[in-house]
Amino acid sequence: MSKKGVSAEExxxxxxxxxxxxxxxxxLxxxxxxxxxxxxxxxxxxKEVLQNLVENGLVDTDKIGTSIYYWAFPSKAFTLRKNQMQKLKQNTEETINKLKAMEDALQAVKNTNDDNSYANILEELNDKEMELSALKNQLKHYEENDPVKFKEMLDKTEELKNAANRWTDNVFAVKSWCKKKFLMEDAVLNKQFGISDEFDYVD
Structure with missing residues (x-):
């Protein structure tokens, strides 16, 4: 039974x-x-929730014959979030370094009593502070991937591996079904699903 008040993220x-x-x-x-x-x-x-997941790269989709199918790899979401977190941290570090450089420049201008330069640098400094604040908010959004939470995610690696291998079982089963149903070659199916020749179970 569906529940009222379930957020889009949930x-x-x-x-x-x-x-x-x-x-x-x-x-669908x-x-x-x-x-x-x-x-x-x-x-x-x-449909709307599914489309959002597809647009964010968390769910894959392709057309086989006249039907559109959707699927998702557990490991893909893990890797995607990890990469997002690393990128956000890198952007934050770069902004912090820029902010520090601006603060140093601001102090230098204060020492020269150059009011015009001071005003320009102060404006740029404020812009950087806003950028840093926005990045911190993004980091907060991905707090599940911070060092502590990330360790908890690593602890679930075995669970993800089992899920991935269960998915692998089903991929092979679906490929077998498609071969019989649509008379498609293995190489064609791999291309349709974006499956590499090295696709196999996770050790």
Missing amino acids: KRTRLLQLFYEKGECFQ KELEKIAPKEKGIVAGSV
Whole structure:
């Protein structure tokens, strides 16, 4: 039964969990039946939530024959969030360094009593402070990937590995089904799904 007041972020999280837990490919109509029962997501909002996940690279999609299928790798979301966190930290460090340089320049201008230069640097300094504040807010948004939380995520590596291998089982099963259903060659299926020739179970 669906619940009222579920936020958009919570819907995305729940739908993504559904992919990880099932380890299968789905069509939209299938998700619209399963998601309300198992994850409390209103059927009418499944398409919008799914599209958001696709746009953010967390869910993959492709057309096979006349049908569109959706799937998600547990490890992909983990890697994506890790990269986002690293990029945000790098941007923050760069902004902090720029801010420090501006503060040094500001102090130098104060010492020369150059009012015009002081005003210009003060304005730029304020801009950098706003940029830093925005980056810190972004970091807060990804706080689940901070050093402490990140360790907790690493502790769940085994769980993610099992989920990934369960997905691998299903990939091979779906490929086998597609070969029979659509008479498609293995190489064509790999290209359709974006699967490399080295695709295999996670050790």
